[in-house]
Amino acid sequence: MLDRLRHRLRPEEGADSTRIVQFRYDRVLLGVVFVLMGIGVVMVYSASIVSAETRTGNGAFYLERQMAYCGIGLLALIACLNIHHDLWRRLAKPLFLAAMALLVVVLIPGMSASAKGAARWIGFGPVRFQPSEAIKVTWIVLLAWYLSARQAQLDDLKTAWGKPILALGAIAGLLMLQPDFGSTLICGGIMVLMVWAAGGRWLHVGGLVGIGAALVPLAIIAEPYRVKRLLAFLDPEHDPQGVSYHINQALISFGSGDWFGMGLGNSRQKLLYLPEAHTDFIFSIYGEELGWVGVAFVITLFAIFVWRGFSIARSAPTAFGALLAFGITAQIGFQAATNMAVATALLPTKGLTLPLVSYGGSSMLLTCVGVGILLNISRQEPPPAWLHRLLPDADVKQKQKKARGRPRKAAKGAA
């Protein structure tokens, strides 16, 4: 179906049979994504049926929504698969600024819908959107754009880290006002990873990571609930009915799985014991119902995802595409690994979803956008001519600007 769609959109390339083979997107990756989404839909239903019944009276409440999100996500995926990723490079700055604007909007009391003391959603009537999901993708795009244009100068501390750290500071500031510690960590981690991978110096990376690591305890101490979570993580069985309740329930759930699990739909922890069973802690319920074999299967799927993502990055024709693919893959993989580590108490509780599996519209939509971009990169096509016409290359503009340099500024000043 996608092939046919592509033929319709690009009839001039459809005529060249060799091109079709060359421009094929990564089907293994897409397959992995489909399987993960399928598991997600089934598990969201299984994990939420009791809480949905209790809260809304409709056991399929979350299932219906998750299926709709998958549909929207697939549409976004198909769209991004067919939009050349170079578009994002040209739109990197405005997209990032728009996402930043949404982060500001979510802080305006009237605009946001808060949950558990954190203002994370913007409500448009019945639709709710989580801007922190959008900032992750646009941040990766921005970094890829920025770094790909300066790959030769990344040895320089100021060039490689100066502006990204400033931007990260702005992001972190807005995110921590929500507060959303998990997304802040993801954005910071992605930045370090991308700058370093693009060629940043080991020394710089080491130093900055050291400073960052020193800041993390401050951020933790600033919020009592983070201290609690950390304590709960360090000694889960200390106060099982209090601060450690969540992680204890997650462990009880996960640990009940054995090799093959209790069987799909047979989780007991979903009987309102485990909070957020269908969102952040879906992996625990999954482990309970499908056991170690099921867990290993999902871990393998994410491993394949990362492997395919990185190989797309390696074979991407442009630095931007490669960095973008690397960033998206790393972000999704990093988030998945973190989520699973949290569910198994290897890391303290963060509030991150399991990409493609957890319930959540914003997360699903933007993960699908990321996957779509990734798949588009995997096609290794040159940007279409209309893109150049529509959006003259930002780098070209910058060069022109540099060439003209002072006279332009002077002229402006004069005016």
Added chain:
Amino acid sequence: MGRNVFRRRAPVEPGPRKGRMLLVSTIFALGLCALMLRAWDLQVRKHDHYVARSEGQHRSMVTLRASRGAIHDRNGRELALSAMVPSIFAVPAKVNDADVARLAPEVARILDVDVETVRRRLSTDKQFVWLKRHVAPKRAAQIEALGHPGLQLRDEPRRFYPNRALAGALLGFAGIDGAGLEGIERDFDRYLQGRTYTFDAVRDASGRRAMPEGVLPVDQLSGYTLGLTIDARIQQIAEDALTAQVEEMKAKGGVVVVLEPGSGDILALAQTPRFDPNHFREAEPGDWRLRAITDVLEPGSTIKPLLIAAAIDAGKTTADAIWNGHYGRLKIGSKTITDVHGEKTLTTLEIIQKSSNVGAAQVGQRLGKEAWYSYLRAYGFGETTGLGLRGEQRGMLSSPKRWGIIHLATLSYGYALSVTPLQMARATAVIANDGVLMRTRLVRAVVGARGETIEAFPARPLRRVVSTAAARAAKQGMVMVTSEGGTGRRARVPGYTVAGKTGTAHKVDPVLGGYDKSKYRSSFTGFVPAEDPRLVIYVMVDEPTEARYGGVVAAPIFRTIARESLPYLGVEATTAFTGSLDEDDDWEEVAEGIDPQARPWWFEEAVLSGAPSHMVVPDLKGQALAEVMARAGESKLQVRVSGSGLVVSQTPQAGSLLPPDGAISVALAMPGTPPPARDPEGDR
């Protein structure tokens, strides 16, 4: 390729460095491997640990407590029964502070409890707290109407005693959680207690249970029905008679025991003051005790027929032997025994009739210490009656080795030993029963939910105490007591021959030791009709102040009980009353015109006065069970109950006439639920 502008513009070192990406991939792969190991560790290695913790919180050993069994009298009339009534509880964790402020006064008003208490209970973060248990359905509906998820209802079985105070001390009571706390409720708890059915249920975090599928045979789990030997009617008669006389005599209290001599069945155990087990907290805990088995007293003269029977049985004397009356004064050792009416001579039976202490002391001396002791043991003194009720006293009967000469004398007329009223009644029953002691029965049978007999307790003789001839001789003496020249004439019942014996005993002064000359226990023990005894009635009135002799204080109670019970039992009057009456006797008007061949007098009386034999059925619809029960208790109605909630239908219909042994069946349903299918009006 040359056409590919895209590639041409590619930088020298495009994208992330290959080496570093490899490093990231390796770290990521290692991380995922660690995750798999961790998962194995949690899921497989520590599986048992987590499953145990999981079971600990979801599995709950659900204990379904089936409702408590009923207690019936010998005719199947309900003395105690359980029915489901709503109780209100809160889930404070679901009630936030704003709700507490809003709900507390409202809830307190509806449930009629203290506002502060409600507020305090709602302000915790517990998952469960009772607000009020056993509330009227009306109030429950009001609470439900508040519609707050933190306020919930649960149906709980509640114990009702439809006859109110009737046999209250005997029945005892069960606590709010359905455990028997006093009386039969406590001591037969193992039968009455609904069996607990324990099974695994999965429970969600809010405490709700996901029950296993399938209908539970709860009705088969309900407690067994206890069929008592008590006759509610006779119990009522006994209580009323006792209460009236205790009031009249301004006495402290009293006890009545009614037995059926042939079977040893206890027909009534009355006592006063009475207490209503429905409101047991309002009564003095001292009134909870069943005085017929917990109070011990010196039997006094009521023991004399037993002595005479024993002496005749032992061949030490005959019924018509002549004894020296010593003109009412006999010195034994340092003590002088006196009689109220001194006689020159007495026959053996006149010792009973005149209640001669002097005579009894001589009979006792002739019988001897060892023999009298073993007869007393054979009559059942110094041992419990084996009813299975806790707190039953054995009484005090010391070994004959320790009796001095004066002890034998005083033991002969009922001092120096203590007995319970029940022991005295069943010893009297030995005389009535031609010398055979029957096992005393309180419970006839234990019946299961489907009417099957779980355990039966047949009447059975324990032993022969005295010969038939000896018993009959003593009986004759007892008949003389109520005849001309006897002390118990006021026990006479028109139409029947009464055998009895009066007793008046000084009370032991608890402070000074020795006897208190101003405090008495007046008693009467006897049976009727003498020819074929159907009722043994023992009456004891504690500290009467208007009079003191058993023949004056206690005998009239005997008479009232016998007069009202015998026709009820269908015992035909055998003799027309012919004897003359003492001046102060007040039953001339009753005695007049009694014709043994006529229908029992109570039948006429009941029909003429309209109560209680035929009554108009009240309209019970819309009433709560508690109201129905209260009403039933008032008018001594028998009510059969099914369902819970409010009365939706009844048979017979309101306004119809109910025969004396008829019962009303009512069906109850929760408001808002469709009435049961058998209600013809309820179905479309």
